[in-house]
Amino acid sequence: MPPAPLQRHIHVACAIIEHGGLVLAARRGEAMSMPLVWEFPGGKIEAGETPRQCLRRELMEELGIAISVGAALEPVTHDYPSFTVTLYPFVCTMERGEITLHEHAAIAWLAPEALPSLEWAAADGPILENYLGQRR
Numbered sequence: 001m002p003p004a005p006l007q008r009h010i011h012v013a014c015a016i017i018e019h020g021g022l023v024l025a026a027r028r029g030e031a032m033s034m035p036l037v038w039e040f041p042g043g044k045i046e047a048g049e050t051p052r053q054c055l056r057r058e059l060m061e062e063l064g065i066a067i068s069v070g071a072a073l074e075p076v077t078h079d080y081p082s083f084t085v086t087l088y089p090f091v092c093t094m095e096r097g098e099i100t101l102h103e104h105a106a107i108a109w110l111a112p113e114a115l116p117s118l119e120w121a122a123a124d125g126p127i128l129e130n131y132l133g134q135r136r
């Protein structure tokens with residue numbers, strides 16, 4: 001077998017935002033790649049940016065809120081058919097602003113144990129497990 005061709009590898013920071021005992025899930029918009037699956041809001045880390053800076057920028061761009069970025073969870077790497085993603089999850093809280101959807105189709109505030117009932121992006125499975133596991 002010839003070696004598998006190297007595919008694009010992107011690095012993405014994502015925010016597990018806790019508020020009043022609930023957690024924010026965001027449904028990707030129809031015009032986005034991987035439409036309509038649920039994710040933790042965030043996006044690609046740009047050159048010269050730390051994952052935490054990336055998250056503050058992305059949450060302001062995507063949802064119009066300022067967040068405080070707390071503890072990092074274990075990064076997760078997943079191979080999609082056409083690219084590889086490493087996700088850098090952080091537990092966050094909202095600082096100010098009201099949520100306005102600039103890119104997402106919907107948001108939901110769920111009790112942590114209800115999060116797995118949504119249809120998540122495939123890469124997010126281990127993040128959910130780690131997050132729910134560390135709360136037990």
Ligand SMILES: Nc1nc2c([nH]c(=O)n2[C@H]2C[C@H](O)[C@@H](COP(=O)(O)OP(=O)(O)OP(=O)(O)O)O2)c(=O)[nH]1
Binds near residue numbers: 013032034121124
């Ligand atoms: N923000 C976020 N992205 C995720 C999660 N899980 C997951 O597989 N992803 C993927 C979806 C996207 O391919 C990429 C996030 O980059 P992005 O939000 O800037 O993506 P995008 O729609 O601009 O993507 P693209 O069209 O440029 O490919 O990571 C997640 O929980 N949160």
